[in-house]
Amino acid sequence: MLSLPSLMSPVLNVLLFTGKALAVLSFLLIARAFVWLVNLYLIAPKRDPLRHLPGPEGGFLESHFNQVNDPDISPEVYADWTTRFGKTLRYHGYGKHDYRLMSFDMRAISHIVQSSNFQKPWQTRRYLGRLLGRGVFNLEGAEHRALRKIIAPVFTAQAVKGISGVYFQKAEELCDRWDSILSTDDVKTLDVAHWASRLTFDIFGLAALDYHFNSLLEESEAVYCAYREMFSISDRSSQLRVLKQLYLPIVERIWPDEGDRSTQRCLKTIRECGMGLIQAKRQAILAEKLDFQSQEKDLLSLLIKSNLSAEASIQLSDKEILDQLTSFLFAGSDTTGFAITWCLRYLSLYPDIQQRLRDELANAGTDANADAIDALPYLDAVVRETFRFTPSVHGTIRVATADELIPISSPVTLRDGTVATDHIRISKGSFVHIPIEGINMDVDLWGPDARAFNPDRWLQVAPDSQEPVGGPAQPFPGIANLMSFSFGRASCPGWRFALLESKVALATLVRQYKFAPEPSAEIGMLNAVMVKPFVRKEGRSASDGVGLPLLVSRVHEGEDKVTTH
Template sequence: MSALLNALLDVLVMALKAIVVVALLLLARGAIWLFNMLVVMPPFDPLRKLPGPDTGALQNHFREVMDPAVSPETHEEWVGRYGKTFRFHGFGKHDYRLMSFDQRVISHVLNSPIYEKPWQTRLLLSRLLGRGIFAMEGEEHRIRRKLIGPAFTTQSIKAMTPVFFQKAEELRDKWTPMISTPSQASSCPASIDISHWISRATFDVIGLAGFDYHFHSVHDESEPVYLAYRRMFNVADKGPGLKGLLSLFFPIIETIFPDADIRTRDESLRVIHAAGKTLVANKKAEILAEKSSAQDIEDKDILSLLIKQNLSEDPSKRLSDSDLLDQLSTFLFAGSDSTALTISYCLNILAENPEIQTRLRDEILSLNINSTASVQSSPKESEVPDSGFAETFSPIAPVPPPPPPSTSYSAQAHSEALDTLPYLDAVVRETLRICPTVHGTIRMATQDDEIPISHPVHMRDGRIVGKGETIRIRKGSYIHVPIEGLNYSEEIWGKDARTFNPDRWLSSSPRALNAGLANVMTFSFGPHSCPGWKFSVMETKAFIASLLPHFEFRPAEGVTIKKFNAILTRPYVMDKWEEGTKLPLDVRPYVA
């Protein structure tokens, strides 16, 4: 017995020694890595030679770069002092990061396969949304992008237009009893948190247009999948925090020390995945039962289009059920909250600029006569249900029943009418420019590279890198792409770049002609540009066109709106940060 005990003790001692050795080796490796990162590598970083602001050993410039409250002034100051291409400090003085307002640099970084989203960003997105297209890189991203492309063609988006109007009208009908009557409008406006309500409506839109699924969130916020997404997105808005950042490197932290946010996220994902599996299975069965040939299936929602694509015999054109669910979760997040924010910011800007609001409303109302005439004169009117488009814009007409989304004539009438409103188009474009829903994005160099420039860079050693030359960047370096900063660039947009001016889109000047959506960074560009940008623009137009003839929007009294940066740039009420995302406006019935 004593011998056995001694043997066990010997084994235990050996195990402890092994653990100690391993721990010491890990500590030594960590110390070497830290010394290399902090001391050895920085002097050899080519970005060190670029101009830019300096900071202390353990300080950073993240607030100056990422906080919407200070970033516009910071960008303007830095460009004035250092030129269009410079470096700043990330996690400490050792961490050199590149930022540029040089369009040649931005084009190179966003179009080259050398530059990818950092793995930390992709892991955060995949934890939240699954491995959707936003969390992919390289060949995998290219294949998925090609597969989902047919769901976002102009024809597909136009077919979804009646859904946009249907949900906008439902929102209008919910707001009407919430506000005062026309006789009381001047004295008793109603304060409505439009960001919350519009988010509910756009969630319904992507539910129908994306999955043919009814969340009914405009009417009642009780649907389980809707609530699961909302809880999960609320957690995401808080940011990862120190624990979240550490868990990226040591995932076991979340398993050993789960907190309330982690449990909320995981429970929400379980609800979403269970419902998603059922939805995908049912949709597959429905499509297969409807038609025997993939080519004969009627295109309805995004999920139907993707499943139709899956029926191809070519395995490279197929998505697994898991892939389908991940892509749909990504579309739901990007297609609901980002568009809801654009619509909310647009209404807020119109509230602050009553002359623009009046001009836009007059244009929308002027379409009423023309659209009615075109509908009534159409030879197809007797063959299909009335689209309801004329009533949509009438501020005094009775509310029509929701138009049937499957009616092609209704879709055509709605989308074509929106295309005849140039000032609405200009207002939406200018909103996208002034209020991008993504403040900036980050790329990481996967190998050493030479980046071409079109504006001179005055290096710290006195050397000037001229137009047409290149600056060096090493593997692992981060490049911050200032989406909002580029949207505010005076070089692109003129001296009034930070002024909301829809007429810049209607001018015939060379600057205006060149300043198309291609120059608006809101949707990015290149291989990783937003595939659903047409969806977002059309939906925004439909909501503004539906709401503005019925309501007058004014700033809420005593309220100052600020912005904060989470995954998306969200509004909040100053001095009421703890209440989260909010954008209250005074809403009154419009009286002609």
């Protein structure tokens, strides 16, 4: 019979071996972490060619993210940095070890946004993919090129104008709502940000999906509510929560918090409804025996028809089509809604510009169609100036996927006193910040009044040129030198949609209403994926106060016109 010690001996040996193995594994992990930290903080920075570039200084763990990302101070920061360091510089990301490139040199920017060696960081793509799926805005490489080819017919000038009736319909519906609110008042305070968001969401529903969200009438439709809740959660997310979602997504699956559960519930609602719409639309198209000449002009119909016409090897699945529609809704609804909002804000601040625009619209007549609205020069100038002055996205990030030489047109004085005249070097893995707002307000590109809202800059066209006098010679004709829509392979595919939708909405509203600032509301800018307005209130965060109240009153017949221009 075996004794107890003889039975325990193998167990003890196993435990002892396991303990030693765990100790060795722990030591290796600690050693690996130590080597990684030494390389990150001490070795890699000394090998980074960006260390030679001029730029602001900072402490060991000091970051310049606040200066770069806060719209309240970033215009002054950009002006200061370009004055001190030139057009191309470096700043600190998460600390002195984290050099990041920033350039206002359009030759460098053109190379970066058009080269396949510069892509959106995986962090950006994962964050967007979590909410939007595998859409055109967060894919790269061959997948991105294939998607761009499939969706291109959806956003041609003809296709966009073909659905313009929806713009007019919903803009008039908004006016009906405002008329009912103003029925007993000469003037009323309205949150134009909230109303513009509802307007563009309804327009997208009909123009893209042939679906009635009816959010202008009542904010109760399930998909609309799901989107609003999901993006509200995203706006309120702390940096720690975002880092958890990016680097530890398993935590969200194993131990979801209330925000995680709400987001998943919203996504389920959106997917179920979206898949139903796609399947019903495809069946309707196939029932017509692929009659691609039918009168259906919503983007979903056009996308499905384009997809069915494509080669089988590149056709999209229903889920992939849904991901594109979700991405379009995110990129094309609130971005345009906030553009309309900011435009009304500037019209309220500059009543002479507002009246001049109203005069142009009055001369065009109330029965003007999309072509006539699109051709109004001052309306076009006001809308483009709004997109320039307050771009929907404050800035964007790219990461180098290979060592690169970036061409430059403005010399860069390096930290050792030598001057780079042709190019600068960047290493694989380095981040590049593209300061969209900063480029849009660069005095070298837009003139000495670059930081002023001045629609006339778009009317001062040199002979035989389609560019504003003093404006940038950028390689993206058709969107009139607006960095707001980017250019090259990553340009916004829906820029025509956004411009025409904004023009129709503003033409309809400015004809019928006057806008003035709400004296009691101090308006600030919030950079939360998109540039949003908020009301500054003590004790509240910016995301809690998103909105833009204005004093709104009716335009009465026979009111005096401003004729000073």
